[in-house]
Amino acid sequence: MQDLEFRKEVLKRAGPEVLTCIQCGTCSASCPTAHLMSPSIRKLIKLCLEGKKEEALKSETIWLCTSCQLCTIRCPRGIRPKAVVAALKDIAESEGIKGKDQAYEELFLKQIKEHGRISELPLSGEFLLCYPQAAVQAMEMGLEMAPRGKIFFEKEKVKGREEVKKIVEELGK
Amino acid sequence: MKLAYFPGCVSKSTGKEMDVSTRAVCSALGIALEELEDWNCCGATHVANELVATGLAARNMAQTDLPIMTSCSICYSNLRSAAQRMEDPEVKGKVNAVLTKKYSGAKVRHALDVIQEALDKNDELIAVPLKDLKVAPYYGCLMTRPRGVDSPEFPTILEKLIKTLKAEPLDFRLKTFCCGGPIFMPQEEAAEDIAYKILEEAKKEGVDVIVTLCPLCHLMLDAKQKAIENKRGEKIGIPVLYVTQLVGIALGLGPEELGLNMNVVSPMPMVERVYERMAEEA
Numbered sequence: 001m002q003d004l005e006f007r008k009e010v011l012k013r014a015g016p017e018v019l020t021c022i023q024c025g026t027c028s029a030s031c032p033t034a035h036l037m038s039p040s041i042r043k044l045i046k047l048c049l050e051g052k053k054e055e056a057l058k059s060e061t062i063w064l065c066t067s068c069q070l071c072t073i074r075c076p077r078g079i080r081p082k083a084v085v086a087a088l089k090d091i092a093e094s095e096g097i098k099g100k101d102q103a104y105e106e107l108f109l110k111q112i113k114e115h116g117r118i119s120e121l122p123l124s125g126e127f128l129l130c131y132p133q134a135a136v137q138a139m140e141m142g143l144e145m146a147p148r149g150k151i152f153f154e155k156e157k158v159k160g161r162e163e164v165k166k167i168v169e170e171l172g173k
Numbered sequence: 174m175k176l177a178y179f180p181g182c183v184s185k186s187t188g189k190e191m192d193v194s195t196r197a198v199c200s201a202l203g204i205a206l207e208e209l210e211d212w213n214c215c216g217a218t219h220v221a222n223e224l225v226a227t228g229l230a231a232r233n234m235a236q237t238d239l240p241i242m243t244s245c246s247i248c249y250s251n252l253r254s255a256a257q258r259m260e261d262p263e264v265k266g267k268v269n270a271v272l273t274k275k276y277s278g279a280k281v282r283h284a285l286d287v288i289q290e291a292l293d294k295n296d297e298l299i300a301v302p303l304k305d306l307k308v309a310p311y312y313g314c315l316m317t318r319p320r321g322v323d324s325p326e327f328p329t330i331l332e333k334l335i336k337t338l339k340a341e342p343l344d345f346r347l348k349t350f351c352c353g354g355p356i357f358m359p360q361e362e363a364a365e366d367i368a369y370k371i372l373e374e375a376k377k378e379g380v381d382v383i384v385t386l387c388p389l390c391h392l393m394l395d396a397k398q399k400a401i402e403n404k405r406g407e408k409i410g411i412p413v414l415y416v417t418q419l420v421g422i423a424l425g426l427g428p429e430e431l432g433l434n435m436n437v438v439s440p441m442p443m444v445e446r447v448y449e450r451m452a453e454e455a
Contacts (some may be wrong), residue, residue: 013223032351032367064363067218068314068351073325089221101359108219112229116213118182127358137361140400145187148435152186159211160232163273167228170271 006053006091013087020077021045027071027081033064041071041081048084062088063101103130113168116158121151176287177237178206179252181245181388182214187396188245188388190432194417195244195284197430201421202291202298210236215251218355223258228268230255234279235272244284244417246387250315252281257319283316285334285386288420292337300425302339303447304454308419309345309380310335311371313352313390325349331384334416338423347374354389357397368393369401372409381443383413391415395437412440422447 011018028040039047039059047056062085071081092102107126111118124138145151158164178199184192199206212233220226230251234241243249256279259265269275292298310331317325326349332342352371353364372394375383385391395413402409413436414422421431422444433440 032353033356033363036363064356064360066314066351066353066355066364066367069318070314070326070349070351073318073320083223086221086223093221101356104359105219105221108217109225112214112216112220118214118217120183120186124358131359134358134361137357137400141396144396144399144437148437150186150189150435156182156185158213160213160273163232163271164213164229166271167232167268168225171224171228171267172222 002051003053004051006056007048007051009091010048010084010087013090014080014083017077017079018045018049018084021049021079022077024076026074026076027079030070030074032066032068032070036064037061041065041085044088045079045081045084048088056088057092057095057097060101061085062092063099100131103127109168111155113165114161115155116161116164117156119152119155121153122155174203174291175205175207175239176242176282177209177239179209179212179215179233179241179243179245179248181243181248182217183245183388187392190418190435191244191388191391191415193430193432193435194415194421197426198288198417198421198424199284201424201426202288204287204291206242207237207239209233209241212236215248217247217251224264224267226251227255227258227264228271231259231268231276232272232274234281235274235276240280240282242282242284242287244386244415246283246313246316247389249281249283250318252279253321254319256281257321283322283386285316285330285416288417289330289334289337292334292420296337299338299423301423301447301451303419303423304339304450306340306443306447307379307381308335308340308342309375309378309383310342310348311345311375311383311385311390311394312349313385313387314349316386317349331386331416334420335384338420340419340423343378343380345374345378345380347371352387352390352393354387354393357389357393364393365397365401365404368397369405372398372401372411375411376409380411381446382419382440383411384416384419385413386416398438410438412436412438412443414440
């Protein structure tokens with residue numbers, strides 16, 4: 001089913017130039033995680049333009065984007081595929097779509113909103129509660145970091161927390 | 174020269190040696206750093222809403238009138254992106270409406286550029302020329318993106334600095350290929366796969382050291398190197414230094430001042446070889 005409202009939302013966030021996509025595939029050919037994506041980033045843009053909301057939001061593609069921006073600097077139409085991915089993440093968030101990748105981004109933003117800064121250890125700890133399968137890699141990292149004095153237990157807080165909270169809440173509306 | 178210094182969130186934990194070496198090198202080069210007042214997270218690569226990301230970066234830039242320097246290419250890219258977006262009066266209006274101190278423009282610099290400028294003025298500060306050291310210049314993605322700093326895909330500014338230190342920059346094919354860092358927590362395998370490609374290439378080229386400009390690249394290539402070795406059943410053993418650490422070695426600063434004990438793959442055998450070579454030539 002075509003969802004024109006969805007298409008409009010993507011264009012509003014990622015820019016009207018997305019309409020000029022010629023499906024050349026430069027974005028997919030540039031992507032470091034393209035081999036794991038289904039649909040590819042090129043197809044994802046097509047899904048957005050066709051208003052295929054469900055298909056676009058349910059794929060893991062948006063969560064495999066590393067934000068490297070190679071697609072964005074190479075696109076011959078000046079489209080920012082990375083901004084399309086960001087728009088879809090933002091829409092997924094407002095639709096209440098849950099998952100491990102979404103949980104990580106949510107925890108990240110929550111920490112910024114509450115404290116103004118990211119403290120890596122508490123962030124990893126909170127993520128493990130949502131996704132215990134990450135425990136092995138977190139342990140591996142911890143074993144390397146701890147003896148080198150690179151683990152910091154406290155949560156860093158900025159004085160202007162209220163202002164930061166306002167930035168996240170007001171501008172995120 | 175006086176600059177506002179934005180250390181970034183990793184400076185207290187996984188990127189501590191980046192912060193330590195940045196401060197030590199700037200001090201040795203006579204660059205006064207004033208830590209940016211009450212700085213907040215730049216949003217890294219995890220804030221999907223562009224206006225929020227712009228607001229977070231703009232709050233930082235509004236804290237000072239001095240040029241802002243950072244050693245982290247993610248912070249650097251985010252501040253630069255925000256400065257570009259704030260040129261749009263509509264964006265600027267919305268963002269400034271929620272900021273206490275209003276944004277009115279900013280100059281953002283990466284430590285790489287600040288250091289190059291200082292060494293161009295006085296290269297006699299190089300006490301330990303890094304002769305015959307084969308260095309892989311690894312930019313990662315965000316140092317040169319968005320556009321406006323060198324070529325976004327084929328930059329040469331890091332090679333220039335490596336040459337200034339008398340070391341040998343290799344023609345490193347994957348120098349602006351992603352390390353996978355931003356997705357390493359929820360997508361471990363995907364991230365490690367691409368980090369391995371970079372390490373594999375460096376090993377094939379026979380490099381002595383990889384130099385990075387970003388704490389996430391550093392984490393993927395250094396802190397995760399052993400985990401990657403174990404999974405692949407292959408020894409890599411290549412030290413990975415922040416550019417500020419490499420510069421510090423050439424300035425003759427000691428391992429502790431540069432946090433060299435904090436790197437997971439020890440760079441000490443490489444540093445010893447540099448000193449041995451210098452002694453042989455003397």
